Amino acid sequence: MIRFEQVSVTYADAPAPALQAVDLTVPEGELVLLVGPSGVGKSTLLGTVSGLVPHFTGGRLRGRVTVDGRDTRTHKPRELADVVGTVGQDPLAHFVTDTVEDELAYGMESLGLASDVMRRRVEETLDLLGLAELRDRPIATLSGGQQQRVAIGSVLTPHPKVLVLDEPTSALDPAAAEEVLAVLQRLVHDLGTTVLLAEHRLERVVHYADQVILIPGPGEAPVIGAPERIMARSPVHPPVVALGRLAGWDPLPLSVRDARRRAGALRAQLANTVPPLASEPAPVPVPPTARPGTPRTALGRLLHRRPQPTPATDVTAVTHLSVLRGRVEALRGIDLTVTPGETVALMGRNGAGKSTLLATLVGLVEPSSGSVSVGGRTPHRTRPRELIRQVGLVPQEPRDLLYADTVAAECAAADADAGAPPGSCRALVDELLPHVPDATHPRDLSEGQRLALALAIVLTGRPPLLLLDEPTRGLDYAAKARLVDVLRALAAEGHAIVLATHDVELAAELARRVVILADGEVVADGPTPQVVVSSPAFAPQVAKILAPQEWLTVSQVARAMAAEAPA
Numbered sequence: 001m002i003r004f005e006q007v008s009v010t011y012a013d014a015p016a017p018a019l020q021a022v023d024l025t026v027p028e029g030e031l032v033l034l035v036g037p038s039g040v041g042k043s044t045l046l047g048t049v050s051g052l053v054p055h056f057t058g059g060r061l062r063g064r065v066t067v068d069g070r071d072t073r074t075h076k077p078r079e080l081a082d083v084v085g086t087v088g089q090d091p092l093a094h095f096v097t098d099t100v101e102d103e104l105a106y107g108m109e110s111l112g113l114a115s116d117v118m119r120r121r122v123e124e125t126l127d128l129l130g131l132a133e134l135r136d137r138p139i140a141t142l143s144g145g146q147q148q149r150v151a152i153g154s155v156l157t158p159h160p161k162v163l164v165l166d167e168p169t170s171a172l173d174p175a176a177a178e179e180v181l182a183v184l185q186r187l188v189h190d191l192g193t194t195v196l197l198a199e200h201r202l203e204r205v206v207h208y209a210d211q212v213i214l215i216p217g218p219g220e221a222p223v224i225g226a227p228e229r230i231m232a233r234s235p236v237h238p239p240v241v242a243l244g245r246l247a248g249w250d251p252l253p254l255s256v257r258d259a260r261r262r263a264g265a266l267r268a269q270l271a272n273t274v275p276p277l278a279s280e281p282a283p284v285p286v287p288p289t290a291r292p293g294t295p296r297t298a299l300g301r302l303l304h305r306r307p308q309p310t311p312a313t314d315v316t317a318v319t320h321l322s323v324l325r326g327r328v329e330a331l332r333g334i335d336l337t338v339t340p341g342e343t344v345a346l347m348g349r350n351g352a353g354k355s356t357l358l359a360t361l362v363g364l365v366e367p368s369s370g371s372v373s374v375g376g377r378t379p380h381r382t383r384p385r386e387l388i389r390q391v392g393l394v395p396q397e398p399r400d401l402l403y404a405d406t407v408a409a410e411c412a413a414a415d416a417d418a419g420a421p422p423g424s425c426r427a428l429v430d431e432l433l434p435h436v437p438d439a440t441h442p443r444d445l446s447e448g449q450r451l452a453l454a455l456a457i458v459l460t461g462r463p464p465l466l467l468l469d470e471p472t473r474g475l476d477y478a479a480k481a482r483l484v485d486v487l488r489a490l491a492a493e494g495h496a497i498v499l500a501t502h503d504v505e506l507a508a509e510l511a512r513r514v515v516i517l518a519d520g521e522v523v524a525d526g527p528t529p530q531v532v533v534s535s536p537a538f539a540p541q542v543a544k545i546l547a548p549q550e551w552l553t554v555s556q557v558a559r560a561m562a563a564e565a566p567a
């Protein structure tokens, strides 16, 4: 259905091709998963199928890509629209109408479908993706995950033969991600649709794939094959595969169910070992601003070189907080206290109120009742200049924080805003991610680079309370591990960290405490193992495989096995 013949793509002014020597075929009626580390050209490959590369991105495409026999270079994306449905990494940028229902109908209208067909498909899709209650809502008022569902729904309604999806579950809660993948699988099985999708969170998708395409590194030729065969050698792989490799399981399991069947011996081996703490060292009961002594980490030293802001009181406290957004009661009666050095994961389904809670802590949203105190101040009544020394938010879309034309200008502005010496923000960017060029427009950075820049800008103010909204969207496993190191270092320096996330693996790795929101209320709040191990939605893969034992991550198991091994 999709054929790549000797395809290479070189963007304007790029020193090397973003994609090289791609020669493969995606058969009709299969779900094919595209994997590889960040920046190897996955989005570029998907773009050549929908025609966005090179028609919209510029650059030079060599070789030939055909979809259902049509050459994507000679057909404009518009002329491929009846065959290919595409969801990009940033759905918000591609919405064309204002409300949910209109957006679902738009693609069909452009293709001139009969109105009774359109009506039926809109209803079907609203149900399929759990959007019925939101049908009249302006898209701009939806939560991140709700918007992503609309974007997926809008490409399903025209029933294209081919679906091309770039990280379609990145903003979805775990249950919604499973539902969307089940829908895609149904289209593949029942309608013979061909699906090509790129995803970083392989734990969510690999067991649905008929085949996997791996691009192992920049400029390297892709390989395609059965998921088990590719996962056995892939540098990016989900925890279930990492555990399988560690335990020497052959064949390698791809699903929790297969792994549980093989895990008897490992469970017995670990039965008498108490899982070491997966997360950061014990909380430091002193706020970062008042902490004496020499910081232990490079990042800590970097942060400490800067002038100390006024000492803040230690805790963040939210009491009986309720928030109204439009007519939606987004938060109801929330009580929450966060102490210095604590890392808290805020989880819950799409629309549960996580982003709203973070927005309230930085004063972007006013409580309708109850109170919020951050460093002794009430956020929405505090001047921004003063507040950035108490609390910083890295938003779900880091782009929302970036205004300047270059990385250098962003950093200079951040230094000035925070009253930090020139060069402070830039040094932080380098620490987080080397080789981010000064002169690049933030728009042209990769997802991971943009996140590093946003994080550095926020950290320049050295806020004792750091908030991150879905910080692992678009990050590969290596970048995620770096982010974990950085956040652990910050927690060790006494920063309090609250992260809203759907990434159960990140929460298991990083957070000592998990708070679960449902429909605007706190429904669970406790130590990570206790909250997540028995939860089908929020348990990480290792917990599901080794339950009822309370192991959360592969690194915990690896440490325990190493400690047991004879010297």
Ligand SMILES: Nc1ncnc2c1ncn2[C@@H]1O[C@H](COP(=O)(O)OP(=O)(O)OP(=O)(O)O)[C@@H](O)[C@H]1O
Binding pocket: 011, 012, 014, 018, 036, 037, 038, 039, 040, 041, 042, 043, 044, 045, 057, 444, 445, 446, 447, 448, 474
């Ligand atoms: N429009 C563009 N102009 C110039 N360079 C680009 C453009 N889009 C992507 N690139 C560069 O091409 C390379 C491949 O990018 P691409 O987005 O395809 O990678 P990816 O594998 O999808 O990465 P990620 O997993 O981070 O999304 C990167 O080095 C990127 O900076």
Ligand SMILES: Nc1ncnc2c1ncn2[C@@H]1O[C@H](COP(=O)(O)OP(=O)(O)OP(=O)(O)O)[C@@H](O)[C@H]1O
Binding pocket: 140, 141, 142, 143, 144, 145, 146, 171, 173, 325, 326, 327, 328, 329, 330, 348, 349, 350, 351, 352, 353, 354, 355, 356, 357
């Ligand atoms: N401006 C607004 N007007 C009306 N409703 C809104 C507005 N902003 C948010 N909401 C609603 O408030 C609820 C909470 O949204 P919020 O963004 O806090 O959820 P979330 O838990 O962060 O979701 P996600 O996981 O999808 O990011 C959702 O039902 C959302 O649709």
